[in-house]
Amino acid sequence: MGINLLPIEIDEVRKRLRREPNEAEWKVIDAVWSEHCSYKSSKILLKSFHMEGPNVIMGIEDWQDAGAVDIGDGWAIVVKIESHNHPSAIDPFNGAATGVGGIIRDVISKGAKPIALLDMIRVGDLTLSKNRWLLKNIIAGIGFYGNSIGVPVVGGELAFDEMYNDNPLVDVACIGVVRRDKIVPSVVNKPGLKLVLAGLTGIDGLGGASFASRKLSGEDEIGAVQIADPFAGKIILDATLEIADKVEAIKDLGGGGLAVAVTEMANGLGVIVDIEKIPLRVKEMNPMDIIISETQERMLYAVKEERVNEVCKTFEQYEYPCSVIGEITGDKTIRFRYNGKEIVSLPSELLLNPPRFLWPIKKKKKELKKYISSSDIELEKALRSVLSHPDLVSKEWAYSQFDYEVNTSTVIKPGEADSSVILLPNGKLLAVKGDANPDLCDEDAYECGKGIFAEAYRNLASVGAKGIVAVDHLQFGDPKKPEVYYSFLEAIRGIGEASRFFNIPIVGGKVSFYNENSKGKEIKPTPLIVMAGLVKDKFLRNKVEENSYIVLIGYTRGELAGSLLSKIFGISSEVPKARLQEDLIASELVIDSINNEKIIFAKDINRGGLAFALFGIMTYGYGVHINTRDILSDTDNIIDVLFSENGGRFIVLTNDPQWIVDKAKSKGIVASVIGKVNKDSGVLSLNEIKINLSNLINYHFNFLEEVMKNG
Amino acid sequence: MIYNVELIIINKDIVRDPEGETLQKYVIEKFARDVLETRVGKYIQFKVEASNEDSARKLVEKIAVEGKLYNPIVHKIIVRVNKQ
């Protein structure tokens, strides 16, 4: 198994170490310096993020596995996002399952109890049986792990694009709660502490960290397969939370195994590990392999000598292996010994400071595709094509495979609204949502970066919550390709600006490069934002009533680049600008309306535009009548008006439309009564035209179930 | 000719089997100390019309691959053919 370092990095190692590392040491450096673990191509740019705030307890600066924010009453929430793209392409069931396992362990390593999971999945075209196989197993894997450990999957995203045909994106986010004064760090600051390892080590995932940091080679990738064992995961969860206040630091073992975990935990100090003390699942393992094995369900604890027995006693009661494998030293060197013989000895400073790269950038030339004008598209055809796109169908097939009720804290269930809402131990309500938009990011990564941040903010507002914290996941192709790195830079710029505008700190995140298919074509830029917010006053549980008024908040603009309509028909149009002030004020209006009990339904407008927002109302068993003249827009092209996905807009249902319109004006934005809900079920009336969408509604509810039956 | 073909799908020897390990630890070891290892797999039975044993075997192997009955990265298969 070769190592994955660039020639320039190999030279750097030799120069700084002043000798040639042995084979075991090369493997350790390969793991710790991998893109996945070191963020070497992204760290410099990530420092531009707005990471501070009065409520931030642990942010990116601390580099401590998960960010934490104060939520009042002595409680804090911990947020983390992770991806398992490469393993899921090879073994979707275990790849997705171990993704859940890993993120749960990251959260418990802060001493926090995981209370909610989100899954954001992107796969290829479902007409290909391989993609159905991937999706079926990814969902089954997430359910397998999440359900077994008793953490509810409360929301997520499922979207499709043929660029993900060989390379599915599997993102999992997790929220945990912990008493503020009981948060456990991942790093130590003094020598003498003992290192205690829970779990058995085997040959799983050898080379996995560097596997995630390079392109899929298509060869027998079994080296990277990690088998999920949620039963062990549940034991680790329960035991770790029991001993959390008895240890000084906790670290989850993930990519790069022990090598990475002890190096990061030591945080510049030294470590000595005696490999023969590590309990093994497989007899006669090569000591090198033991160091970088990625066997799951293992945790590392830094414990004061006098408390070690107490800690291991808890694991004994769970019949789970626990042993002292080494200690933190003061000599700033990471050492691994086998039966007294030193086989790795590397300076912490070398391991923690890989060369950081700023790759060259190049602006992408717009491809000359055959574009048509949106006025050439017939209305009914547009409706049927867009509203039947798999991105917009009901995802019940997927979320019904997750136990979303365990923990009795899920207030707004999956599929009910644009955001999930869960009950926190202090009685407060937390809303959480994940958003990405690769089609838009492909057009303009900067506007898209701002756009998805604003979309998440609006999603939270639609249930009555105000965003307080975010994490980001940046998923791109090969960073050494200048056009990829350009879009990476632009996305960071957009997300960073939006984060400062809304004053919502980014407390953590992930970067996943090298996502491309077997032909070397990179994915569209897919940055993703997960945002959490608190409901200060009331929350909204959507319902639809006959004769309620339909009010459209915000201006509709003829900016269709990156929209679903454009994806299907190839339309020449402008990129929607993210007008953050409009997003902010419109969201405030919606929250005010909810607190004053003036609205019964709220949906922010994004994918599928106004047409899909209205369709959403119809899926409750109603019809809608719209006067298109009342839609405030900068264009009178009805296709543009119905399918533009520009931000800053909501659709709300109300029995007091004047209140909404007046309140909007007082805040400096617009709201217009555009129609009414009626009992003409399945019928969309635009002025005098009636279009029956009943069979589209059936399709909406049954598509996934039908297609996946032919798994 | 009718053949009964058995397809056993089980994790490759070098791949972990948590189900087998749990069964071994919590059930098997209560009954016998001589059982050294337990592994759990899936068993599928086919009734196949074929001209000879070899083509019956090859047919099931083909189905197992093309129908994705197993994942060759993680599993191995054992095919047993018996004349009906």
Next chain:
Amino acid sequence: MIAIIKFPGTTCEFDVFKALSEAKIPATVVKYKEFDPDKFKGVILPGGFSFGDYLRAGSIAANTETIKDIKRMANEGKPVIGICNGFQILVESGLLKGALLPNLKLRFISKWVYLKVVRTDTVLTKGLEKNKILKMPIAHAEGRYYVDDIEYAKNNMVMQYTDNLGNVTEDANPNGSLFNIASIANEEGNVIGMMPHPERASFKLTSPDGSTDGLLLLKGLAKWV
């Protein structure tokens, strides 16, 4: 005092505890190895994935010493309630007749369902009117109840899956259970197994429509403490 048993892999023990507290029934969570049957008036086996649900859901837990103790309690007439994984453990151990097979759709199903109470002589349903409709969530992959003794099933079933009007239909059956059986009890009515989770239908805030039908069932335990 009611005992709520926790096996390695059990996940719903605190939800059951919260719901019993809401119903004002004294209870405590007990780890399976520390369970002393003489200290309790009744026992609940909550939901989850005991021993990872490996081999068959509930099969490994059913073979523990703890279950032997619980059998004694059942014979003494004390209430023994199995919810979801608990129900699976009860059938695997023989405390209830029958088996819980994989759902017909061969996948995990999570949804809120309607149930009709068809037997009112059990510990939990005494005091409820016959044919009362309740709303509760299910979340399981192995919930298809099957028994080869049809008379036994008909006489002992406690709740059936129905539509919102109480009709026992195929569409309303989420997993293919015989006779749409969601819950069944022994003849005496003190050993009851159910796939739906009453503890998850005990709180207004987390209920889709504010109903708390789960409490109606759990309150039945009040007479036993």
